[in-house]
Amino acid sequence: MTSTTIRSPVMVVSETHASPWPVFWIASVAVFLVSLDTTMLFAAFRAVRAGFPDTSAADMSWVLNAYTVVYAAMLIPAGGLADTHGRKRVFLLGVTLFLAASAACGLAGNVGWLVAARVAQAIGAALLTPASLSIVLNAFPHGKRAMAVSLWGAVGGLAAAIGPSLGSLVVDAVGWSWAFYLNLPLGALSLWRGAALLKEAKKPESRRPMDGVGMGLLIVGVGAVALSIVQSEATRWSRTELGVAAGVGVIALIGFVIWVRVAPAPLVDPRLFKHRTYNFVNLATLAFGTAFSMMFFAFFFYMTEVWHYTLPQAGLAITPGPLLVIPFAVLSGRLAGRLGHRPFLVGGGLIYACSGLWFMLMPGAQVAYLTHWLPGLLLSGTGVGLVLPSLSAAAVNRLPADQYAVGSAVNQATRQIGSVMGVAITVLLLGRAGLTHASFLPLYGCHVALALITALLCLPVNTKAQKNKG
Structure with a gap:
């Protein structure tokens, strides 16, 4: 990477522990909750809607969409805040806001309150996510970072994958409010231990000024584009209004690109x-994030609409795949320090394409879980375990220490935009009654194509030869 002027590096270390693992678990618990909450609500959504019977479906959709849009829009600005104002400070602020908003969600007495709480929850999640990864990176020596970051990514991927199954069980047992209350005990533990163990050392006199113009352009750009995608099938939005929103977003993003090239202290250093x-890793993240989201929701559509599983049954049925994420992430993380991430990214992308091909060809209208579904699920879990954590690790592998948070935030925001696109495509292809196996063929075709594109984009990735001196 070209040389970069080092700005006040922020080191977050354990004050009393030589081992970096306590720091890792403090950071990872918070990210686990964010990822869990993001997908758990998809399982709880029907129950949440039933709790507000006088509210329209369009208004209820904002319980999901407000979080998605704000989270995507805030990730990169939050990474900049963490790099310039302290990772521990921003991390603890994010965890605190996320927990307070989770409690407010569970206590919501009307949809307006719930949507407002979800917006606050999204801001908290965006603040803590990039700060969490930069904390992990700083805690580990360079030789162990590949494994640590892969495991960090696997924790988030596992939480996102088990969210619907856990959510459906919790909602069935104790009600939709507990989909939010579940965040409180683990989040409080992360907050308590983080305040005690994380120590921040930086030079206040060298702090950069906040790039308010860049932050505003980025929030408007990403937020408007995400809004135009998530509302693409909403009847209350006309094509003209969606086109205007998308146009405003694109103009704002172009303005942001121009601004960072001339600003004295830009939010995102263009040399990044x-x-x-x-x-190439960010382009691959966009493709894989889209494919992962499509596959994930296609599972539930197929199980509930074609095989007529209940939602808890469907949630349990997809669990074996996510259980493979952690072991394969650990394996790839251990070997990536010597081999680089490319073999796991390319190989995992190809395996993931095979899983899409399996689901395209094998399952039918008759329930045959062990022979027609489980093998494809194991293929998909293997592919996700190899690719998803490795993308997060490869993205920050060459970055200097002072760009860990914003660099990872760009990658996470890219993945979030891919997820938004995947949900929109899935709803477009499957959002109707009377689904059959044939209804899923175009979606699985997209799944295979995007997985192959991911593998192709990862061919130029090189994280093997050089050492990160940041």
Whole structure:
């Protein structure tokens, strides 16, 4: 990577523990809750809607969409805040806001209150996510970072994958409010231990000024584009209004690109994108994030609409796949320090494409879980375990220490936009009654194509030869 002027590096370390693992678990618990909450609500959504019977479906959709749009829009600005104002400070602020908003969600007496609480929850999640990864990176020596970041990514991937099954069980047992209350005990533990163990050392006199213009352009750009995607099938939005929203977003993003090239202290250093591996990893993240989201929701559509499983049954039925994420993430993380991430990214992408091909060809209208579904599920879990954590690790592998948070935030925001696109495509293809196996063929075709594109984009990725000196 081209040389970068080092700005006040922020080191977050354990004050009393030589081992970096306590720091890892403090950071990872918070990210686990964010990922869990993001997908758990998809299982709880029907129950939440039943709790507000006088509210329209369009208004209820904002319980999901407000979180998605705000989270995507805030990730990169939050990464900039963490890099310039302290990772521990921003992390603890994010955890506190996320927990307070989770409690407010569970106590919501009307949809307006619930949507407002979800917006606050999204801001808290965006603040803690990039700060969490930069904390993990700083806690580990360079030789162990690949494994640590892969495991960090696997924790988030596992939480996202088990969210619907856990959510459906919790909602069935004790009601939809507990989909939010579940965050409180583990989140409080992360907050308590983080305040005690994390120590921040930086030079206040060298703090950069906040790039308010860049932050505003980025929030408007990403937020408007995400809004135009998530509302693409909403009847209350006309094509003209969606086109205007998308246009405003694109103009704001172009303005942001121009601004960072002339601003004295930009939110995102443009030299971040001069590294070939970083650019290809982000493009691959967009493709894989879209494919992962499509596959994930297609599972539930198929199980409930074609095989007529209940939602808890469907949630349990997909569990074996996510259980493979952690072991394969640990394996790839251990070997990536010597081999680089490319073999796991390319190989995992190809395995993931095979899983899409399996689901395209094998399942039918008759329930045959062990022979027609489980093998494809194991293939998909293996592919996700190899690719998803490795993308997070490869994205930050070459970055200097002072760009950990914003660099990871760009990658996470890219994945979030891919997820938004995947949900929109899935709803477009499957959002109707009377689904059959044939209804899923176009979606699985997209799944295979995006997985192959992911593998192709990862061919130029090189994280093996150089050592990160940041």
